[in-house]
Amino acid sequence: MKVMIACGGTGGHLFPGVAVAEILDARRHRVRLLVSEKAIDQTALAVSTGCSNRSDGIAVEAVPAVGYEGPGQLVKFCLRLARATRGCVAACDEFEPDVVLGMGGFTSAPAVFGARWFRQHRSATLIHESNAVPGKANRWAGRLADHVAVGLADCARYFGRKPVTVTGTPIRAALRRGKVADAHAQLGLETGRLTVLVAGGSQGSHAINEGVARALPLLRSRADGLQFVHLTGAKDEEFIRETYEKNGVRATVMSFCGQMELAYSAADVVVARSGAATLTEIAAFGLPAILVPYPHAAGNHQWYNARVFERAGAARLIEQPRKLQGFWGASPSDGERSARGEQFAGAITELLDDEVRRRGMARAARSLAVDDAADRIATLLEQYGE
Numbered sequence: 558m559k560v561m562i563a564c565g566g567t568g569g570h571l572f573p574g575v576a577v578a579e580i581l582d583a584r585r586h587r588v589r590l591l592v593s594e595k596a597i598d599q600t601a602l603a604v605s606t607g608c609s610n611r612s613d614g615i616a617v618e619a620v621p622a623v624g625y626e627g628p629g630q631l632v633k634f635c636l637r638l639a640r641a642t643r644g645c646v647a648a649c650d651e652f653e654p655d656v657v658l659g660m661g662g663f664t665s666a667p668a669v670f671g672a673r674w675f676r677q678h679r680s681a682t683l684i685h686e687s688n689a690v691p692g693k694a695n696r697w698a699g700r701l702a703d704h705v706a707v708g709l710a711d712c713a714r715y716f717g718r719k720p721v722t723v724t725g726t727p728i729r730a731a732l733r734r735g736k737v738a739d740a741h742a743q744l745g746l747e748t749g750r751l752t753v754l755v756a757g758g759s760q761g762s763h764a765i766n767e768g769v770a771r772a773l774p775l776l777r778s779r780a781d782g783l784q785f786v787h788l789t790g791a792k793d794e795e796f797i798r799e800t801y802e803k804n805g806v807r808a809t810v811m812s813f814c815g816q817m818e819l820a821y822s823a824a825d826v827v828v829a830r831s832g833a834a835t836l837t838e839i840a841a842f843g844l845p846a847i848l849v850p851y852p853h854a855a856g857n858h859q860w861y862n863a864r865v866f867e868r869a870g871a872a873r874l875i876e877q878p879r880k881l882q883g884f885w886g887a888s889p890s891d892g893e894r895s896a897r898g899e900q901f902a903g904a905i906t907e908l909l910d911d912e913v914r915r916r917g918m919a920r921a922a923r924s925l926a927v928d929d930a931a932d933r934i935a936t937l938l939e940q941y942g943e
Contacts, residue, residue, distance in 0.1 A: 558586045558942045561652060561680075563645070563668035564660035565592030565620075568759030569834040571602070573687060573931075574660040576727035578615050580935040588615045589652050591645065593664045620644045620664065638667060645671035649680060656681040656942035658934070659698050666694040673701045681941035685934060687726040687833030689861035691715050703941060706934055708833050708927075709865060724934050725927025726837040731818045733928065736842065740822035744809045750784040751909050754824035754844075758851075759813065761790015762830055764877050765849055766797055769828065771898020772905065773804040780806045783909070786820050788813065825915065826908050828901070831863035831872075839866075840926040845918030846872040847904045871921035873904055 560581055564574025571592060578588045592598040602617060620641055645668040649657070657672040657680050659665030665684070672680040686695045687708040696715070699705050705716045708726035741748045757765045766789055776783060785808040789797045794812040801808040814820050821827075821842040829835050831848040839846050848866060850859035866872035878893075908915055927933075 558656070558939065559589075559652060559654045560586055560938055560942060561589045561591060561649065561654040561657045561668065561672075562660065563591040563620075563657070563665035564662075565590075565598045565664040566595065566662040567832075569687065569832040570660045570662040570665065571598055571759075572729055572834050573685065573727040573837075574658075575602070576729045576733075576931040577658065577660075577934050577938075579730050580727075580931045581938070582615050584935065584939075586939075589648070589654070590615065590617045591620050591648060591664065591668055592617060594619045618648055620648065620667070638663075638670075641667035642671045654680050654942075656683065656938050658682075658938060659684040659695070659702070661686055661688075661692055661695050663694045666698045669698040669701055683938065683941060685724070685726075686712050687837070688712065688858040689833075689865055690856045690858040692855045692858065704937065706937060708837065708930070709862070711861070711865065722933070722937060724937070725930030726833050727931035727934060728834075728837055728841055731816070732821070732838055732841055733931075734818070736822040737818050738822075740819040743816075743819050744786060744823055746784055746786070746809060746823055747807070750782050750807065751825045752823050753783070753785050753905060753909075754820050754827045754829075755785060755787040756814075756820070756827065756829045756835065757788065757790060758830045758832055758835065761788065761793055761812070762849070762851070763790075763793060765828065765830070766790075766793045767894065768849070768897045768901040770797060770800045771894055772902035773800060773806055775899065775902035776806060776905065777804055779906075779909075780804075784808060785810075786814075786823060787811070788820070826905065828905070831859040831866070833862055836862055836866060837926075837930075840871070840922050841928065843919045843923035843926070845908055845915045845922065847875060847901075847908070848872045849875045849877050852877050866922070866925065869921045869925055871918050871925060873908070875900060875904060 562574045564570050581588050659669045669682050672682050682702045683704045684695050684698050684702045685706040689709045689711040699716050705719050705721045706724040710723050713721045755769050787810045791812045798810040827844045827846045831850045848863040850863045863874045867874045
């Protein structure tokens with residue numbers, strides 16, 4: 558069977574697609590990944606999987622990404638969508654897939670459109686939606702897809718009478734293997750300290766970075782027993798590294814981590830965005846979390862994702878005011894930034910000081926994990942493609 562998986566644009570779409578590709582490859586199917594032309598896609602593939610140089614059943618092809626920026630950019634969006642769809646049609650004509658899977662985002666929608674409209678229904682089409690609330694691309698693509706797979710049961714109601722299967726969200730093979738025994742050593746950490754992992758997504762989060770930076774002066778008193786793994790994104794790496802050094806807090810600072818199994822294995826607490834892929838990985842490793850939903854995510858889906866974990870007792874939710882992202886040109890005052898630092902410091906301290914609560918949250922997080930999500934999706938694809 559030949560499967561085309563459109564999964565680029567962000568790590569939240571890319572990594573679950575790679576996870577399904579790994580399972581299909583192990584089952585001796587041929588797979589082609591369609592990713593975006595963004596540098597983050599190429600870097601993530603090269604660092605975390607080596608897919609860009611694979612010589613086995615997985616190939617990679619870059620296609621134009623399409624982003625909807627509102628009614629004022631509608632004409633530009635339509636032109637980009639047409640260009641991306643033509644590229645996907647050409648990829649289908651060359652590869653002739655039996656089934657096309659879209660993992661969400663405006664890289665996958667053109668693949669589903671192309672397979673349905675221009676392949677004359679010769680390719681079956683499926684989509685996967687990781688979030689509690691589907692994005693615009695999957696709402697559109699879902700109308701054309703033969704079947705919808707969802708990561709969270711809360712999402713199924715958005716697809717009407719379309720066949721829906723709750724599969725969970727896939728994670729890569731390296732993460733499915735569980736904790737790495739020598740993760741502390743590989744990351745340059747000490748084993749006797751409590752470890753906080755700060756992860757703002759594949760491109761980092763300035764709001765989270767700044768919140769933690771403002772919290773560090775308030776955490777100095779416990780620096781002897783505390784350490785951080787902080788994934789900053791490219792823009793903030795130097796600033797964050799200098800801030801840890803200035804405050805005398807031990808930390809391993811990286812712009813991007815291609816071996817997240819090490820970071821999760823070392824962590825006692827996670828501070829993170831609440832994208833579906835991140836939450837799936839947190840659940841797989843059973844980690845208590847402080848979640849800071851990205852307030853401008855489509856349909857506010859990160860807040861809904863975080864609420865699933867908060868209701869289960871697996872996470873504490875900190876809401877980020879929209880103007881911390883510079884919404885409509887607004888900038889937070891220094892006092893507001895300091896208050897955010899106090900909020901971060903309080904949440905981190907609260908969890909680090911309560912081992913019983915951490916253990917309870919860890920159990921709750923683990924209860925939300927679906928370890929065989931990639932297998933479930935691969936089996937669903939086989940049902941449609943063979």
